[in-house]
Amino acid sequence: MKLHKATLLAASSALALGVTAGAASAETLTIVSWGGAYTMSQQKAYHEPYMENNPDVNIVNEDKSANGLAGIRAQVQAGNVTWDIVDMLEGPAMTACAEGIVEPLPADEILADAPDGTPPSEDFVQLRECFVPSIVYATLFAYNKEAFPDGNYPSKVSDVWDMDTYPGKRALRKVPDGNMEWALVADGVPMDEVYEVLDTDEGIGRAFAKLDELKDDAIWWTEGAQPPQLLADQEVSIATGYNGRFFNAQVMEDQPFELMWHGQYFELDGWVVPRGKLTDRVKDYLNFATDTQRLADQAKYISYGPARKSSAPLVSTHAEAGIDMKPHMPTTPENFKNPIKKDAEWWADNGDAMSERFNAWLAR
8 A cells, every 4th residue: 555655656746747847848939920810810820720739839929010120129139039930011021131130031941832842932922031921911992882872982093082073081091101102003103113103203293292182181090990990980981991900890890891902002921030049940830830721721810811822722711700701812813903012122212201201291
C-alpha cells in the first residue's frame, strides 16, 4: 500500500512537472492587427486553426496596427522588439522596408505554392520585398436607394458629380487619397492614366478644380463607421466608405444600400515582420496563414478579397449569414472591371505635400 501511494505520488509529481514544463515551453506569437471584425476574421481563419495544429503555440492579438509603423520604429530603435508579425498597409510597409526596420520576406522560399504548383511570386496580387499581402479591400461609393425614389441610381464615378440628376449631399473621406483620383476620372481622365495626369502640376490643379464642384455639398468623414450611418440617416445620398463596412450595413443590417463598384479604389493589406523576428516559427506561421485555402477562409468572415489568384475560386459563404460571398468581393471579376489601384509609391513620394494642399483647400 505504501508502495502504491509512493508510485501514485511519483506519477502525480511527474505529471505536474510535465504540465509545468509544457506550459513553460509554450511559445507565444504576438500578432498586431486592426481590431474589430477584421482581427476576428484573422482569428477564425488563421490563428485558431494554426494553434489547433500547433498546441505548443499561443497567439496573442494586439490591435495596434493604426500605429504599426511608429510602433515598429520605436521598438527597433529601443532594441526591444516585442511584436512578431504586424498587419500593415502596402504604403507603410514600403516605408518600413526602406528604413530597414522590417525583414525581407523571400516569398518563394517561405510561402506555400498554390495547389497547382504555381509559386507565390506568380500567385499573389502584389508581393513586395518586405510585404506579403493577405487581403484586397476597397474604398468606393455607395448610395441609399431611398434617396432616389424614381429608381434612377448612380452607376459611375461621374454620376457623383451630377447633382441635378442625383441630388443630395456627398460624404467624402477627409483625405486627398482617392478624392484626387476620382475627381480626375469624373473630369474625363481614363482610370489607367490617373497617376500620369496627377504627376503634373496641371493635373493636380485639375483635380482640385473638379473637387470645387462638390465642396459645398460635401460632408467630410474621418472614421469608417460614419459613412454607413450618414447614409442610413439620409444626411447624404451618396458616400465613400470601406466595402466591408457597407457590406455589414447592406447585408447584415438590411440597410437599403447599393455599392458602386465602378472606380473602386483598392489597396492591399498584409504582413510585415519586425527586424530580428523572422524565426522558423514565424516563417511556419506565414506559410500557413497565407496559403490558398486560408486566404479563401478569411472571406467567410469579412467581405475582403483574398490577395492570391488561386484563392478566389475557393471563396464560399458567410459563416453566419450563409450568403454567397463572391458577389461582395472587390476581386470578383464583375466588381473588378474598372478599379483604381492606389499607387502606394506615388503617395509615399507626394502624400505630405498633397495633405498640406488638401487641408489648405478645405480651409478656404
